[in-house]
Amino acid sequence: MKIELEVNGARACWECEPHEMLTEVLRRNGLLGVKRGCESGDCGACSVLLDGEEVPSCLVLAAQASGHAITTIEGVGDFDDPHAIQLAFVDATAVQCGYCTPGMVIATKALLEERPSPSEREVRECLAGHPCRCTGHKKPVEAVLAAAATLRARGVVSDSGDDPIADTARSVG
Amino acid sequence: MNDVQKKAGDLACAGAPRSEDEWDTGQGSLDVPDGYTAVNKSPRRLDALKLALGKGTYADDLELDGVLFVKVLWSPHAHARIVSIDTTEAEKVPGVRCVLHHGNVPRVAYTTAGQGHPEPSPYDSFMFDAKVRFVGDRVACVAADSERAAAIAVSKIKVEYDVLPAIFDPRAAFAEGAVQIHDEPEAVGLPGYDKTRNIAAAMHVDHGDVDGAFARADLVLEREYSVPYQAHCCLEPHSALTWLDEDNRLVVRVATQVPFHSRRILARLLGIPLQRIRVIKPRIGGGFGGKQEVLLEDLPAMVTLRTGRPARLVLTRAEELTSSRTRHPQLLRWKTGVMRDGRILAQELDVLANTGAYGAHALTVQSCTAGKTLPLYRAEAHRFLMKAVYTNLPVAGAFRGYGGPQGFVALESHMDELAGLLGLDPVQFRRMNVVGPGEDNPLAQALGEGKEGPPQRFRSCAIQDCIDQGMAAIDWSRRATLPKEGPIKRGMGMTCLMHGSGIPGVDMGSARLKLNEDGSFNLHVGATDIGTGSDTILAQIAAEALQVPVEKLIVYSSDTDHTPFDKGAYASSTTFITGVSVKKAADGVVRQLLDAAVVMWAHHGDPCPREGLFVKAGAVHRPDGKSLGYDAICLSTFYSHDQHQIMDHGSHMTFECPPPFAAHFAEVEVDTETGGVKVLRYVAAVDCGVPIHPKSAEGQTEGGIGQMLGYALSEDFTFDPGGKLLSDSFRHYKQFSALDMPELQTILVKSFEPAGPFGAKSVSEIPADGPGPTILNAIADAIGIRIRELPITPEKVRKAWLEKQAGGAK
Ligand code: FES
Ligand code: FES
Numbered sequence: 001m002k003i004e005l006e007v008n009g010a011r012a013c014w015e016c017e018p019h020e021m022l023t024e025v026l027r028r029n030g031l032l033g034v035k036r037g038c039e040s041g042d043c044g045a046c047s048v049l050l051d052g053e054e055v056p057s058c059l060v061l062a063a064q065a066s067g068h069a070i071t072t073i074e075g076v077g078d079f080d081d082p083h084a085i086q087l088a089f090v091d092a093t094a095v096q097c098g099y100c101t102p103g104m105v106i107a108t109k110a111l112l113e114e115r116p117s118p119s120e121r122e123v124r125e126c127l128a129g130h131p132c133r134c135t136g137h138k139k140p141v142e143a144v145l146a147a148a149a150t151l152r153a154r155g156v157v158s159d160s161g162d163d164p165i166a167d168t169a170r171s172v173g
Numbered sequence: 174m175n176d177v178q179k180k181a182g183d184l185a186c187a188g189a190p191r192s193e194d195e196w197d198t199g200q201g202s203l204d205v206p207d208g209y210t211a212v213n214k215s216p217r218r219l220d221a222l223k224l225a226l227g228k229g230t231y232a233d234d235l236e237l238d239g240v241l242f243v244k245v246l247w248s249p250h251a252h253a254r255i256v257s258i259d260t261t262e263a264e265k266v267p268g269v270r271c272v273l274h275h276g277n278v279p280r281v282a283y284t285t286a287g288q289g290h291p292e293p294s295p296y297d298s299f300m301f302d303a304k305v306r307f308v309g310d311r312v313a314c315v316a317a318d319s320e321r322a323a324a325i326a327v328s329k330i331k332v333e334y335d336v337l338p339a340i341f342d343p344r345a346a347f348a349e350g351a352v353q354i355h356d357e358p359e360a361v362g363l364p365g366y367d368k369t370r371n372i373a374a375a376m377h378v379d380h381g382d383v384d385g386a387f388a389r390a391d392l393v394l395e396r397e398y399s400v401p402y403q404a405h406c407c408l409e410p411h412s413a414l415t416w417l418d419e420d421n422r423l424v425v426r427v428a429t430q431v432p433f434h435s436r437r438i439l440a441r442l443l444g445i446p447l448q449r450i451r452v453i454k455p456r457i458g459g460g461f462g463g464k465q466e467v468l469l470e471d472l473p474a475m476v477t478l479r480t481g482r483p484a485r486l487v488l489t490r491a492e493e494l495t496s497s498r499t500r501h502p503q504l505l506r507w508k509t510g511v512m513r514d515g516r517i518l519a520q521e522l523d524v525l526a527n528t529g530a531y532g533a534h535a536l537t538v539q540s541c542t543a544g545k546t547l548p549l550y551r552a553e554a555h556r557f558l559m560k561a562v563y564t565n566l567p568v569a570g571a572f573r574g575y576g577g578p579q580g581f582v583a584l585e586s587h588m589d590e591l592a593g594l595l596g597l598d599p600v601q602f603r604r605m606n607v608v609g610p611g612e613d614n615p616l617a618q619a620l621g622e623g624k625e626g627p628p629q630r631f632r633s634c635a636i637q638d639c640i641d642q643g644m645a646a647i648d649w650s651r652r653a654t655l656p657k658e659g660p661i662k663r664g665m666g667m668t669c670l671m672h673g674s675g676i677p678g679v680d681m682g683s684a685r686l687k688l689n690e691d692g693s694f695n696l697h698v699g700a701t702d703i704g705t706g707s708d709t710i711l712a713q714i715a716a717e718a719l720q721v722p723v724e725k726l727i728v729y730s731s732d733t734d735h736t737p738f739d740k741g742a743y744a745s746s747t748t749f750i751t752g753v754s755v756k757k758a759a760d761g762v763v764r765q766l767l768d769a770a771v772v773m774w775a776h777h778g779d780p781c782p783r784e785g786l787f788v789k790a791g792a793v794h795r796p797d798g799k800s801l802g803y804d805a806i807c808l809s810t811f812y813s814h815d816q817h818q819i820m821d822h823g824s825h826m827t828f829e830c831p832p833p834f835a836a837h838f839a840e841v842e843v844d845t846e847t848g849g850v851k852v853l854r855y856v857a858a859v860d861c862g863v864p865i866h867p868k869s870a871e872g873q874t875e876g877g878i879g880q881m882l883g884y885a886l887s888e889d890f891t892f893d894p895g896g897k898l899l900s901d902s903f904r905h906y907k908q909f910s911a912l913d914m915p916e917l918q919t920i921l922v923k924s925f926e927p928a929g930p931f932g933a934k935s936v937s938e939i940p941a942d943g944p945g946p947t948i949l950n951a952i953a954d955a956i957g958i959r960i961r962e963l964p965i966t967p968e969k970v971r972k973a974w975l976e977k978q979a980g981g982a983k
Contacts, residue, residue, distance in 0.1 A: 030236075032227070032230065032234040033226070033227020033228065034227075035231075035408070035409070035458075036233075036410075036487075037408045037409070037410070037490070037903075038490040038902065038903050039489065039490065040490065040902055040903070040904070042490075042902060042903035042904050043408060043903055045408055072227070073226065073227030074226075074227055076226075076227075077226060078226065079222070079223075079226065079228075082222060082225070082226060086222070086225040086226060087222075087225075089221070089225045090217055090218070090221040090222050090225050091217065093215065093218065093221070093868035093869060093871075093872055095218065095220075095221040095224050095225055096459075096704040096705070096706065096869075096872055096876065097224075097407075097408070097409070097456075097457060097458045097459040097703060097704025098220070098221070098223075098224025098225070098229050098456070098458070098704065099231065099407075099408040099409045099458030099459060099704075100408050101224050101225050101227075102225075102227040105225060105227075123911075124910075124911040124912045124914075125911075125912060127910075127911035128910040128911050128912040129910075130911070131406070131408070131903060131908050131910060132408070132876075132879075132911075133405070133406050133407060133408055133459050133461070133876070133879075133880060133908070134459055134704050134872070134876045135872055135875060135876050135879070136872075136874075136875030136876045136877070136878050136879030136880070136909075136914060136917060137875075137879060137909075137910070137911040137914050138875045138879075138914065138917050139868075139871075139872060139875065140911070141911060
């Protein structure tokens, strides 16, 4: 079957089988930053944003994503223009093996768009669905809090209106 | 001479063996030198941005045209003979290209343990066998054009089994009349191996007059402890891709910690020349020992050889948990003889380990249970007894800590209990017995890697500082006044720990370094960064010796065609062993840079003596202030004068194995009404020598603690009566999440190890040794009950509490 969707801001028209999960189809189309850790919704390695909300792509049928907007880690930032969240993970040494990192970055993006000033508890709740066997979660939590601070600061000083996170930050305060 | 000059001037003797006198140092020469430019700093890790962008390519992140998907048929029985396999229906499934089973593959006995040659593990495994030995053992595999076709075909393989009695209790494994799990004639092991009694490995080591020392002791305490299975839970599952290259060579791209061991073992197993195999280790999503194993690459490799097509095998999470490797469960009996004043006379450790259906690492893990624990406290005499037995349960193997975490549960629980019996403060009791700098390790020789080990003397040893700083951080003085009224009680516990740095006299690592004309360097290492940060750490070591920023290093690891040999990422060895090989290579490059600069200056009509030259900030400097950049030197050696490639390599093996030391502290809250234990604070003070990348050393410590708090409190294997693993998903196998973690503090205690690169020793495994016993000790402090079994589930705590209330024994 054919599905039509928006992937990282561009229109995509893909072939897939009715039983195929979104993870498979994204990976087959070159979005290899979407990782597989469990394929049962328990690890968040495959997380993507579906219309701005974090979902484990291993639990979403590719067909269900038709007509929706998907953001994968590849759509968050690039070598030339990494996202503040990605830089925060790098600078906090929160990236060890890095297999959990794309999912955590996606989760953080969803969290901070909703809550620009999360408490540490809220950050931990957000990352609780992202088991990381390498870091003991301390540095990832620090990274999320640092990213939030950076984005808030940017929201206050920046006057470009194109960053939705900065916008939220500004409107909240 | 300034420091940099001295560094350049001393190069000739870098890496040369030191004299015995040099080793015999007090604290004086163990000071941390000032003025490092690249090491002992925490630059951005070289691979971190790539990974945060989702661009890291792990084994399975590669599209291969015409790839065959491999699926394995796993045994549904714990112990059975395969009477017949009928693959007719499976082969009829459209897209199926190849079915492998014991009837059509070579029968070669080997061990999956990715250890040095000859592997000190029994050769008791086959690609496929006519017998299955646990639920989840290999029966057959199918390769097909799609994953779905492979899965359907697997379900259509008809197998007739002759089911045999199974052994699930290690205590029953070696009893008279027990069924023999390995009755195949090929199975062989090291001395102590006795397959007729299901004994995969055994040891008996006596040091000193053990019985005499126990006889003289004022007090002898003997206790039993039990520790469970643990799963590695690398987020990236075991994955392997194989194909034939244009020269008809077999390329194996595999999530491994041991690419060179994998190549060597595969050549034997597949029956093709080693020269025809290239193993590539791409980015790895965690290992923790689980990938120190030739676990699955033989299957896609065989498929590729049979069909000529690329093949891919990636385990599912349930397969990972059931059929990969685990931490050895152990029953430990610890006995100590002490004098009234607290002096320890004798220690005796008796271990019964369950190695599961195969004996990978059975000898060496258990030997380390003693090797990491018994030498920590001074004693006149030691005894170590060990049996690792086969059962029809999942296979154990290498796992971060390598026997240490099991042993420390016993030792450090025991130390607390002894202190209580002697009326001594547990910290004071440890302080008076713990080893110090300049002392010898009395057991180093007896507990070598499957053979006699080299003697060891502790030089850098800051355990007393670890205790001081950890106590201050957690404010140990609060312990006496923590609330004990009401149903929720608080307590604090502590432990002392030691580990090792590499396998002395066995582990070898090497590196190659070459200069490019912009002053950058290619650093090629066989060492495998599995998420530890070793690519960055090795680059920092090179950068320090070369006096360039770390960004000038382009690191490539690891590929058996293109990088020099390395034993692999295990035994806490990469920084300590491979790091020195990198330093040797860099020191050699610096020598060549100085030579080339002399030639250049001579050609420029401005000659200068080599004496007095030094390197700094990416240039060779002379005492009169003139300098030549590495870029200019490289251009000159490529195109103008004395043309050659400036490059060097280094290899390193050592008989030294300096232990890192640590003191761990925890504060817990125990709810006596539910049995629930909450870890509130955790402090780890660690002496790892000079941390090359302090943030990564912290990260290793935090990660190890997170992993092992799960081992202490929540992670467990549960089986059905037939031996099938029930906790085979992340939902049922409970790791510590971001919400479960306590407030965590790591203290890197100042120390300098003369045998390590720039003063470093290992850091990655020692954190795994602490959480089990530290939490047990904190619980004992909180509720006055000594639990001797992990995991410490609410059921166990509540039951123990009720027994205590009822006046039962505890
Ligand atoms: S792979 Fe989707 S949640 Fe784990
Ligand atoms: S960094 Fe390895 S799983 Fe998180």
